[in-house]
Amino acid sequence: MTILDKYILKRYLLTFTVMLLLFVPIGIMLDLSEKIAKMIANKAPTEEILYYYLNFTIYIGNMLFPIFLFLSIIFFTSKMASNTEVVAILSSGVSFGRFLRPYFIGASIIAAIMFVMAMFIVPKASLDYHEFIFDYLKKGKRTMVTSNIYNQLNKNDFLYVSSFEPARQIGYNFVLEHFNDDNKLEYKLTASNIRWVSKDSIYRLTGYVSRTMKDSIEIIETRNRLDTIFNFRIDDLTPVSYVAETKNIFELNKFIKTQRKKGASNINTYVMAKYKRWALPVTAFILTLIAVSVSSIKRRGGMGVNLAFGIVIAFIYIFFDRVFSILAEQAGFSPLMAIIIPNAIFAIIGLYLLKNAKR
Numbered sequence: 001m002t003i004l005d006k007y008i009l010k011r012y013l014l015t016f017t018v019m020l021l022l023f024v025p026i027g028i029m030l031d032l033s034e035k036i037a038k039m040i041a042n043k044a045p046t047e048e049i050l051y052y053y054l055n056f057t058i059y060i061g062n063m064l065f066p067i068f069l070f071l072s073i074i075f076f077t078s079k080m081a082s083n084t085e086v087v088a089i090l091s092s093g094v095s096f097g098r099f100l101r102p103y104f105i106g107a108s109i110i111a112a113i114m115f116v117m118a119m120f121i122v123p124k125a126s127l128d129y130h131e132f133i134f135d136y137l138k139k140g141k142r143t144m145v146t147s148n149i150y151n152q153l154n155k156n157d158f159l160y161v162s163s164f165e166p167a168r169q170i171g172y173n174f175v176l177e178h179f180n181d182d183n184k185l186e187y188k189l190t191a192s193n194i195r196w197v198s199k200d201s202i203y204r205l206t207g208y209v210s211r212t213m214k215d216s217i218e219i220i221e222t223r224n225r226l227d228t229i230f231n232f233r234i235d236d237l238t239p240v241s242y243v244a245e246t247k248n249i250f251e252l253n254k255f256i257k258t259q260r261k262k263g264a265s266n267i268n269t270y271v272m273a274k275y276k277r278w279a280l281p282v283t284a285f286i287l288t289l290i291a292v293s294v295s296s297i298k299r300r301g302g303m304g305v306n307l308a309f310g311i312v313i314a315f316i317y318i319f320f321d322r323v324f325s326i327l328a329e330q331a332g333f334s335p336l337m338a339i340i341i342p343n344a345i346f347a348i349i350g351l352y353l354l355k356n357a358k359r
Contacts, residue, residue, distance in 0.1 A: 012106035073291035111281035127246035148265035244273035293353035
């Protein structure tokens, strides 16, 4: 690398690191001030709190990595432009493409770190982070998937609940189907609701109807209420909403495969989580391209204008990303396209801004 490459790369990585070191402690202090009362009230051990904030740093830091990368580039490149360093570099015969090289080297380093963290480190931190919240802050109130729950209990038995209330341990529109080895329905049980009665360790079915198929005969039994037992716990059938965050890439692939076999209605949520991890390196390069294009031009308003413009673009990017994520998770939109479209749009924006910056 040339002296120019080392100079820009050093400022890139140093500014990014300083931004992390500045904003993450602020996030910790804000979170601590909000939750300290509950931690004390629920007698959270000091070592558990310290471990929670270690996981909090990894979890939140990973979420904010792209934004910190974007803002750090705008910050130090705008400063270079204000000091006419960029003009001097380009006037010396260095092409704009050559000027971009150390930025993309820096983006490659950070993208590699983001990738490894997202695939293997953040999932464990996310699990411990949410478990602390469950144990000491919300006291058992897990955020769970509560609608259109499909589950395959074993090779022959399948279950469906249209909605589930974790606090009351009750599911609505309960269906249990049993198929024989030839994949023919032998038994079907339906109930308007199923409730777990903890004091008796039983399930209580309301509006119970069972249909048993024997050859060409169908035996129907109905009851207003039936107390019975099953070989499952009803809350075990409702995964926590953040389950995909807590699995490394190999575990997540296996989990998605299992949930797809079960016919889980929220499979797109898990697939989106997977694709977002793979898209992180691409996002780093797109944001680097936009940030350099925006901030390398010396403007009358100075660094403030570049930062304001950059922040607006960052929020628009987050908005697009969130809109397409919701479409994929709730409207059946393709998760792959939900990842590709926002990145493609902003890649085009980045190329357009780059073209203007070259002028």
